Amino acid sequence: MMNDKQAVYQIKVQGKLDEKWSDWFSGLTVTCETVTLESNITTLTGPVVDQAALRGILDKIWDLNLTLISVNRIEIKDEP
Secondary structure: OOOOEEEEOOOEEEEOOOHOOOOOOOEEEEEEEEOOOEEEEEEEEEEEEOOOHHHHHHHHHHHHHOOEEEEEOOOOOOOO
């Protein structure tokens, strides 16, 4: 469980966005992979300060009418 750290999320959507969208998505890293000639999946990855910020990102996905594939919280292991 993360206490004082921001949670890191990986959000996948159907469609193609390039890295220019990073600022609009609160600085998340934007990567796109081509699945088939007609299908792309964009992954947004990075720290999210709290649940309200996560909701804001999901609202932006809704505003762009993108299909949400998954939202995963990535556990970061503390270094010794």
